[in-house]
Amino acid sequence: MADLNNLLTPFFLNDKEVRKVIELLFFAYRDFTSGPDKILEKINFGRAHHRVIYFVGKKNHITIKELLRVLQITKQSLSRVLNQLVSEKFIIVSTGLDKRTKKLSLTEKGKKLENELSTIQIKKIRKVINEFSEENINGFKKILYEMIDEYNKKTFQEIND
Amino acid sequence: MADLNNLLTPFFLNDKEVRKVIELLFFAYRDFTSGPDKILEKINFGRAHHRVIYFVGKKNHITIKELLRVLQITKQSLSRVLNQLVSEKFIIVSTGLDKRTKKLSLTEKGKKLENELSTIQIKKIRKVINEFSEENINGFKKILYEMIDEYNKKTFQEIND
DNA sequence: ATAATTAAGTCAATATGGCTGACCTAAATA
DNA sequence: TATTTAGGTCAGCCATATTGACTTAATTAT
Numbered sequence: 001m002a003d004l005n006n007l008l009t010p011f012f013l014n015d016k017e018v019r020k021v022i023e024l025l026f027f028a029y030r031d032f033t034s035g036p037d038k039i040l041e042k043i044n045f046g047r048a049h050h051r052v053i054y055f056v057g058k059k060n061h062i063t064i065k066e067l068l069r070v071l072q073i074t075k076q077s078l079s080r081v082l083n084q085l086v087s088e089k090f091i092i093v094s095t096g097l098d099k100r101t102k103k104l105s106l107t108e109k110g111k112k113l114e115n116e117l118s119t120i121q122i123k124k125i126r127k128v129i130n131e132f133s134e135e136n137i138n139g140f141k142k143i144l145y146e147m148i149d150e151y152n153k154k155t156f157q158e159i160n161d
Numbered sequence: 162m163a164d165l166n167n168l169l170t171p172f173f174l175n176d177k178e179v180r181k182v183i184e185l186l187f188f189a190y191r192d193f194t195s196g197p198d199k200i201l202e203k204i205n206f207g208r209a210h211h212r213v214i215y216f217v218g219k220k221n222h223i224t225i226k227e228l229l230r231v232l233q234i235t236k237q238s239l240s241r242v243l244n245q246l247v248s249e250k251f252i253i254v255s256t257g258l259d260k261r262t263k264k265l266s267l268t269e270k271g272k273k274l275e276n277e278l279s280t281i282q283i284k285k286i287r288k289v290i291n292e293f294s295e296e297n298i299n300g301f302k303k304i305l306y307e308m309i310d311e312y313n314k315k316t317f318q319e320i321n322d
Numbered sequence: 323a324t325a326a327t328t329a330a331g332t333c334a335a336t337a338t339g340g341c342t343g344a345c346c347t348a349a350a351t352a
Numbered sequence: 353t354a355t356t357t358a359g360g361t362c363a364g365c366c367a368t369a370t371t372g373a374c375t376t377a378a379t380t381a382t
Contacts, residue, residue, distance in 0.1 A: 139298075
């Protein structure tokens with residue numbers, strides 16, 4: 001069955017080639033996050049802190065609710081990480097117009113760390129995609145986008161308004 | 162500085178666009194792994210078990226050492242997960258020619274689970290890349306490949322010999 | 323033949339990042 | 353006024369990773 005399918009399938013879509021994509025995603029994602037991980041380790045932070053810093057940097061005055069929607073974790077999980085970031089003055093909290101809400105912002109210290117971490121990843125991506133055509137890069141982005149579940153595509157659009 | 166750089170940089174390479182790639186990787190990778198995660202949860206396994214099953218399925222008779230090289234975790238971490246997989250009969254162990262080594266293989270039960278998990282991801286990838294040109298798909302794979310660190314590129318090649 | 327190296331395993335302690343459930347306050351809205 | 357929403361907190365649990373120290377058995381090098 002699988003063999004017959006493969007015979008009728010273009011080369012780049014057969015099981016073996018698709019499995020390579022699984023592996024490429026695994027290896028590429030792991031190495032992509034390893035740079036920031038090393039810096040974070042020095043200050044006793046983890047990837048969870050990075051994500052919070054990244055998205056607060058991305059969208060200044062983001063609320064807890066919005067952040068939870070982006071990160072897709074529970075508020076209890078966010079709370080531990082966020083409290084550390086606030087108490088160590090990487091993030092400051094202010095009250096929103098709706099007084100039930102809170103707005104998060106990076107402090108100067110937070111911006112500095114955000115920049116340090118993102119720069120590693122930005123440089124890595126730029127170095128790689130620099131060698132490819134605009135067509136290839138757009139294809140790359142579109143394929144990644146299509147791999148996102150519908151619900152989260154909306155989130156991606158929202159944070160890129 | 163950053164602004165000046167951006168003015169001199171092609172659109173698809175400027176900071177804002179590159180940051181989108183960071184986010185796309187985050188969202189895409191998360192949703193890519195969420196399917197298997199749900200199945201694994203039911204049998205009290207996690208992503209770590211999936212990785213072991215995947216790579217044992219990929220390379221029959223893989224040794225512990227090779228597996229550790231692929232997964233880049235410590236043997237203590239592997240041990241817990243692997244022992245569970247062996248005691249629950251998803252994986253069987255035999256002794257290598259070099260009697261210090263062990264060779265790992267999937268049992269029928271293991272193959273069935275491997276197939277169930279991989280099928281989800283294979284279908285997802287195929288569904289997505291089906292809509293793209295061969296040129297785009299090859300570009301996608303090459304870009305991912307270039308994002309892998311040199312040392313791990315070798316590993317990727319080795320498991321795809 | 324002996325020494326050194328290698329493959330694998332194990333014990334113990336620790337950190338991180340998730341989770342659930344239960345419960346609370348204050349503010350906004352119906 | 354009642355309900356919903358945003359946010360917080362306590363307690364306990366689980367999975368996945370880490371480090372360090374130590375062991376055994378087999379292979380390889382001297």
